[in-house]
Amino acid sequence: MAIRPILALLIALLWGTPVFAAAETAIEVWKSSTCSCCGNWVKHLESNGFAVTVNAVEPSMLAAIKRQAGISETLASCHTAKIDGYVIEGHVPASDIKRLVAEHPDAVGLTVPGMPAGSPGMEQGGEFEPYDVLLLKKDGTTSVFAHH
Numbered sequence: 001m002a003i004r005p006i007l008a009l010l011i012a013l014l015w016g017t018p019v020f021a022a023a024e025t026a027i028e029v030w031k032s033s034t035c036s037c038c039g040n041w042v043k044h045l046e047s048n049g050f051a052v053t054v055n056a057v058e059p060s061m062l063a064a065i066k067r068q069a070g071i072s073e074t075l076a077s078c079h080t081a082k083i084d085g086y087v088i089e090g091h092v093p094a095s096d097i098k099r100l101v102a103e104h105p106d107a108v109g110l111t112v113p114g115m116p117a118g119s120p121g122m123e124q125g126g127e128f129e130p131y132d133v134l135l136l137k138k139d140g141t142t143s144v145f146a147h148h
């Protein structure tokens with residue numbers, strides 16, 4: 001009689017096993033060592049199944065990484081990450097990163113410019129500032145990937 005719930009649990013565990021973890025959830029993050037909202041975003045990724053490698057770097061180094069990644073000042077935020085050949089700038093929700101990797105568009109990556117209150121890692125009580133996740137294309141233009 002208790003077989004069904006056990007089976008369901010087993011299936012859930014199997015699905016949860018990181019069989020596909022290697023490429024699709026390995027994400028590398030660059031941030032300054034003193035950035036606490038960056039750290040909170042890393043926690044958000046980890047609790048959503050990402051394997052995060054964090055590099056704490058000097059601000060000048062971080063600026064160089066953004067420049068090299070094609071992130072202009074108007075598109076920039078506090079931290080920069082790379083996953084599966086894409087650049088992830090700022091407080092992009094884990095669900096949008098998963099969608100990006102799954103849909104695999106021909107693009108540079110995603111950015112949430114600035115640091116909108118209420119985005120993952122930017123929780124400030126109940127404050128919520130609506131924001132767009134932008135898809136940065138290879139020609140430097142952007143389009144709205146998701147609205148939150």
Ligand SMILES: [Cu+2]
Nearest residue numbers: 037038078115
């Ligand atoms: Cu931040």
